[in-house]
Amino acid sequence: MTGVSKVLEGSILVIDDEEVICNFIKDALSEKGYSVVFATEAKKGFELAKLNYFDVVFVDLRMPEVNGLAVLQQLKRFDPDNVVIMITGYPSFETVKEAMYWGAFDYISKPFDLETLLFTTKRAVNFRRLNEEKKKLMEQIKQENIMLDKKVQERTEELRNMYRRLQMTFVSTIKALAKALEARDSYTRSHSENVTKYAVMIAQEMKLSEREIGEIKNACELHDLGKIGVHDYILTKTEELTPQEWEEIKLHSLKSVEILKPLDFLDEVMELIRQHHERYDGTGYPDGLKGEAIKLGARIIAVADTFDAMTSKRPYREKVFTKQEAIEEIKKKSGTQFDPRVVEAFLRIVDKL
Numbered sequence: 001m002t003g004v005s006k007v008l009e010g011s012i013l014v015i016d017d018e019e020v021i022c023n024f025i026k027d028a029l030s031e032k033g034y035s036v037v038f039a040t041e042a043k044k045g046f047e048l049a050k051l052n053y054f055d056v057v058f059v060d061l062r063m064p065e066v067n068g069l070a071v072l073q074q075l076k077r078f079d080p081d082n083v084v085i086m087i088t089g090y091p092s093f094e095t096v097k098e099a100m101y102w103g104a105f106d107y108i109s110k111p112f113d114l115e116t117l118l119f120t121t122k123r124a125v126n127f128r129r130l131n132e133e134k135k136k137l138m139e140q141i142k143q144e145n146i147m148l149d150k151k152v153q154e155r156t157e158e159l160r161n162m163y164r165r166l167q168m169t170f171v172s173t174i175k176a177l178a179k180a181l182e183a184r185d186s187y188t189r190s191h192s193e194n195v196t197k198y199a200v201m202i203a204q205e206m207k208l209s210e211r212e213i214g215e216i217k218n219a220c221e222l223h224d225l226g227k228i229g230v231h232d233y234i235l236t237k238t239e240e241l242t243p244q245e246w247e248e249i250k251l252h253s254l255k256s257v258e259i260l261k262p263l264d265f266l267d268e269v270m271e272l273i274r275q276h277h278e279r280y281d282g283t284g285y286p287d288g289l290k291g292e293a294i295k296l297g298a299r300i301i302a303v304a305d306t307f308d309a310m311t312s313k314r315p316y317r318e319k320v321f322t323k324q325e326a327i328e329e330i331k332k333k334s335g336t337q338f339d340p341r342v343v344e345a346f347l348r349i350v351d352k353l
């Protein structure tokens with residue numbers, strides 16, 4: 001029981017060349033339950049302080065080999081949290097001030113007043129323990145903050161993934177809708193699929209980035225979605241379309257964008273869809289954009305879209321072009337309907353189609 005109470009009261013190191021002083025402090029404090037060790041040589045005392053934990057270190061200010069202030073500095077350098085009480089025979093204001101400057105906690109003067117010794121020791125031990133507690137708490141808070149940061153990062157990543165999955169689900173649903181729309185009509189079945197294939201091949205040939213190719217792919221799969229808003233009789237009419245009927249068909253690129261509008265993450269894709277019937281010479285629709293004002297992706301889709309339209313059967317057109325005829329048509333329209341750079345890339349890959 002005594003052993004336990006000693007540890008509880010505090011562990012003390014005394015560094016003083018006078019053994020009688022050491023023993024006095026040892027006896028007085030041991031009596032009150034402290035664990036006390038002492039060293040009569042400063043060097044040995046410092047070694048002890050380095051190897052063991054002490055709540056408080058008493059240091060004699062005047063020792064034959066070394067100045068107590070030097071020992072104080074050594075102790076503070078080794079561990080700034082060391083709590084040091086200076087023992088002084090003749091306390092002058094200057095000495096006390098200097099000791100405080102170097103970080104001494106307090107001082108006691110010889111001859112000792114027992115009550116002061118006990119009181120100062122207790123105060124110093126409390127200070128040290130509070131400081132230790134504070135350090136532990138700070139470390140705990142630091143660790144908890146690290147954990148919290150990690151958790152926030154994990155949750156953010158989870159949310160981001162969920163949002164991405166949600167976006168993909170949205171896009172897949174709409175693509176399925178576009179596909180269903182095409183499948184109703186034998187003339188346009190596989191149209192988007194073909195346009196996607198051709199446009200991606202041209203884009204790859206033109207060395208576009210992965211992101212741009214992804215946008216072109218999405219735009220191709222959704223470009224004619226707006227035809228859902230065009231009357232069926234117009235879409236399936238076998239006679240030549242009237243100018244008004246053409247006007248209605250021409251609205252489909254805007255209608256596609258209108259349907260996709262709530263999905264703002266498809267902004268770039270929507271631009272490509274809006275512009276897929278623009279012509280290089282400015283005679284296209286809906287905005288009559290010209291040349292580089294039309295997005296490159298849209299200029300690519302225009303070639304892919306026309307090539308597939310020409311080579312497949314359409315209700316309003318008797319003639320289905322052979323592959324060679326379609327190529328000739330596209331060549332002929334390079335610089336007017338189509339961007340010559342895109343046509344060149346198309347011609348380089350057309351044999352693979």
Ligand SMILES: [Fe+2]
Nearest residue numbers: 223224276277
């Ligand atoms: Fe179209």
